[in-house]
Amino acid sequence: MQEKELKQLLQTLLNDLVEDFKKKLTCNKEWMTLKEGAAYADVSYNTLMKLRLSGLRVFEIDGIKRISKTEIDNFFKKNSF
Numbered sequence: 548m549q550e551k552e553l554k555q556l557l558q559t560l561l562n563d564l565v566e567d568f569k570k571k572l573t574c575n576k577e578w579m580t581l582k583e584g585a586a587y588a589d590v591s592y593n594t595l596m597k598l599r600l601s602g603l604r605v606f607e608i609d610g611i612k613r614i615s616k617t618e619i620d621n622f623f624k625k626n627s628f
Contacts, residue, residue: 577616581605584614588623598622 548556566589579587585595595614599605603622605614 578606578613579616581612581614584619587616588619601626 581595582592585592588595588598590598595603603614604618605612607613
């Protein structure tokens with residue numbers, strides 16, 4: 548492997564680790580508001596609303612909407628390629 552390719556691979560891995568760490572710091576609770584869920588997913592609120600149209604489940608009880616970390620993680624795993 549060339550030095551340039553190795554540096555690029557290491558940078559990509561480091562970026563992924565930092566993003567995962569940021570997500571864990573951002574929210575330690577399982578159930579989040581939609582705004583917190585958007586931040587956890589690293590998307591805008593509007594994008595989160597569009598993801599709902601693609602099957603991302605949001606739970607509502609007495610008008611209060613919440614989304615779970617597990618639901619976000621599973622949705623991205625299921626819809627990744």
